[in-house]
Amino acid sequence: MRLRKKTRERLFIASFLAGPLLVYLVFVIWPYIETFGYSLTEWSGVAPPSKVVGLKNYVDLFHDPIFLKALTHNMIILIVFPTVTIALSMFFAFMLNVGGRRGGLGGVKGIRGSAFFRIVFFFPQVLSVAIIVILFQSAYESNSVGLFNAIVIKLGLTDANHPWEFLNSPTFVLWCIMFILVWQWVGFYLVLFSAAMQQIPRDYYEAALLDGAGRTQTYFKVTMPLLWDSVQTAWVYLAVAAMDAFALVATLTPGSSFGGGPDEHGEVLSTYLMRNFQVLGKAGYACAMGVVIFFITLILSLVVLRATRRERLEY
Amino acid sequence: MAADMTQSTPGATNPAGTPGSAKGKRTDPERSRRFGESGATLNVFGTGFMAIWAIMILGPVLWVVLGAFKNAGELNGSAWSWPHHWSFDAFSRAWHTGISTYLRDTVIVLVFSVSLTMLLGAMAAYVLARFEFRGNRFIYYLFVSGVMLPVYLALVPLFFQVSKLHMLNTYQGLILVYVAFSMPFTVFFLHSFFRTLPSAVYEAALIDGASHTRAFFQVMLPMAKPGLISVGIFNILGQWNQYLLPVVLMQSQHGEQPHYMLSQGLVSLMVAQGYSGDYPALFAGMTIAMLPVMAVYLSFQRQVQAGLTAGTLK
Numbered sequence: 001m002r003l004r005k006k007t008r009e010r011l012f013i014a015s016f017l018a019g020p021l022l023v024y025l026v027f028v029i030w031p032y033i034e035t036f037g038y039s040l041t042e043w044s045g046v047a048p049p050s051k052v053v054g055l056k057n058y059v060d061l062f063h064d065p066i067f068l069k070a071l072t073h074n075m076i077i078l079i080v081f082p083t084v085t086i087a088l089s090m091f092f093a094f095m096l097n098v099g100g101r102r103g104g105l106g107g108v109k110g111i112r113g114s115a116f117f118r119i120v121f122f123f124p125q126v127l128s129v130a131i132i133v134i135l136f137q138s139a140y141e142s143n144s145v146g147l148f149n150a151i152v153i154k155l156g157l158t159d160a161n162h163p164w165e166f167l168n169s170p171t172f173v174l175w176c177i178m179f180i181l182v183w184q185w186v187g188f189y190l191v192l193f194s195a196a197m198q199q200i201p202r203d204y205y206e207a208a209l210l211d212g213a214g215r216t217q218t219y220f221k222v223t224m225p226l227l228w229d230s231v232q233t234a235w236v237y238l239a240v241a242a243m244d245a246f247a248l249v250a251t252l253t254p255g256s257s258f259g260g261g262p263d264e265h266g267e268v269l270s271t272y273l274m275r276n277f278q279v280l281g282k283a284g285y286a287c288a289m290g291v292v293i294f295f296i297t298l299i300l301s302l303v304v305l306r307a308t309r310r311e312r313l314e315y
Numbered sequence: 316m317a318a319d320m321t322q323s324t325p326g327a328t329n330p331a332g333t334p335g336s337a338k339g340k341r342t343d344p345e346r347s348r349r350f351g352e353s354g355a356t357l358n359v360f361g362t363g364f365m366a367i368w369a370i371m372i373l374g375p376v377l378w379v380v381l382g383a384f385k386n387a388g389e390l391n392g393s394a395w396s397w398p399h400h401w402s403f404d405a406f407s408r409a410w411h412t413g414i415s416t417y418l419r420d421t422v423i424v425l426v427f428s429v430s431l432t433m434l435l436g437a438m439a440a441y442v443l444a445r446f447e448f449r450g451n452r453f454i455y456y457l458f459v460s461g462v463m464l465p466v467y468l469a470l471v472p473l474f475f476q477v478s479k480l481h482m483l484n485t486y487q488g489l490i491l492v493y494v495a496f497s498m499p500f501t502v503f504f505l506h507s508f509f510r511t512l513p514s515a516v517y518e519a520a521l522i523d524g525a526s527h528t529r530a531f532f533q534v535m536l537p538m539a540k541p542g543l544i545s546v547g548i549f550n551i552l553g554q555w556n557q558y559l560l561p562v563v564l565m566q567s568q569h570g571e572q573p574h575y576m577l578s579q580g581l582v583s584l585m586v587a588q589g590y591s592g593d594y595p596a597l598f599a600g601m602t603i604a605m606l607p608v609m610a611v612y613l614s615f616q617r618q619v620q621a622g623l624t625a626g627t628l629k
Contacts, residue, residue, distance in 0.1 A: 024495050038471065130578035
């Protein structure tokens with residue numbers, strides 16, 4: 001028997017959507033929804049949650065000194081890391097695409113070796129976070145065997161008996177982590193901004209050149225304003241990455257489970273969440289923390305998109 | 316959320332974007348010389364800085380790869396020491412202390428998870444992109460909203476969800492979770508790709524009596540190959556490098572052998588080497604883990620960069 005055309009189409013749609021939707025609902029959507037529910041309970045994470053405590057977990061969170069410390073650290077990362085990453089990758093992208101030496105009308109091109117730099121700068125992106133952890137674990141080592149200490153000793157900034165305590169230093173631990181984040185992401189945004197720059201019509205640069213603009217001026221007056229869309233996209237994605245940083249902090253900073261040391265100076269929300277969940281047996285509390293992270297990320301994205309909204313030029 | 320990242324006001328002009336191009340249409344040697352000169356300082360400074368950055372990226376990588384060839388004494392001596400005899404001992408030690416197992420387990424998981432991701436993602440994206448039906452937009456946004464959600468939010472319940480299904484520390488559990496978490500980006504990317512494909516060939520196939528399913532697999536999928544390759548590379552690298560999900564889901568439950576993924580295994584090796592002090596083996600293990608991605612990256616450099624950044628550009 002032949003089915004009607006419309007029915008056949010419906011069946012086809014349903015059969016194609018059933019699988020993906022089922023997997024997605026079971027493993028992504030449902031857990032996300034459950035997090036909100038669990039965050040209202042007192043729950044050790046072993047038996048099903050027994051007691052509903054309302055907003056108690058949230059109230060506790062904002063009286064928890066470690067949570068507040070972790071939150072502050074995330075905020076510092078949130079400001080420093082995207083700013084530095086965007087500035088560096090913009091500058092590099094400019095150099096690679098329009099920073100070339102030759103003047104004249106054909107002068108809009110990248111510097112020599114652009115292809116090489118592009119390949120190298122992007123490279124950290126394809127490395128597993130585990131590899132990055134091992135790299136920097138040995139590079140940051142706080143004795144003369146570590147690569148960075150070997151360098152500062154060579155430079156005469158300190159001597160072999162007083163090596164710098166990179167990750168063990170309460171002052172520097174967060175900066176060490178942020179350095180790795182920047183190291184990891186600059187290449188990604190370099191490629192992103194390059195693609196956006198290549199879409200800027202050449203006439204604009206030529207016109208600027210004819211009007212007597214220098215390279216610095218061209219950069220600030222032509223390139224930057226035209227890249228605004230990409231910058232705002234980049235900021236949102238970087239904000240999400242800044243709220244994460246789990247693997248780096250959990251494995252590189254001192255501390256018995258999921259790092260966070262020395263003395264909570266390296267603690268971030270994600271590691272504190274994991275510790276509450278897997279070590280301290282406070283799964284409900286950890287869920288509340290997850291919800292807070294979610295809202296912070298959401299608000300930040302909305303703020304960025306609003307605050308940076310500008311008129312867009314179509315070309 | 317990610318779909319609406321850019322607000323546009325068509326027709327409006329950016330004042331800074333349109334410098335008065337009408338004024339100087341002739342070539343002015345004086346001006347282009349000045350442009351070249353201001354570039355010179357910037358060039359020296361810029362190139363120098365970029366060279367330093369390149370060294371900062373390659374330096375630690377090469378240093379650690381070199382470390383795999385040193386012996387423990389050389390490693391604990393000076394950071395600047397050069398390996399005396401080039402032996403692959405450390406590599407074979409690393410291989411036998413677990414890397415081979417991690418590698419095998421990771422490959423098993425990835426073979427299934429990546430193909431399943433691509434299949435299910437393409438199916439969903441295709442139906443959502445090319446058919447009109449009620450709830451289409453809702454389902455699309457349901458998928459796409461996952462792009463921006465932090466994994467932490469779902470972590471705790473996800474663990475119990477997988478536990479309820481008795482899939483902790485199993486290949487199938489991790490495969491399904493990988494597939495599920497790769498869905499948002501895959502659907503988002505392929506959705507926009509399927510939209511751009513012409514429908515003429517597809518309609519011709521239908522007129523020739525092909526079913527919707529056949530038309531999808533034999534006509535549309537081959538046409539979408541460039542998109543599939545980009546998003547495929549994205550998923551392979553993403554799942555290969557995944558760390559957090561296996562850490563939570565692939566732990567030993569009842570004393571049985573845990574199936575560690577490569578990233579997770581490397582970190583546990585790092586912790587273990589911290590005690591036994593066999594750093595050359597750790598560095599060798601790291602080098603082994605790095606080689607496949609490096610090979611993929613260097614041979615498909617353009618596609619990798621395009622695939623990884625494509626989602627952000629849209």
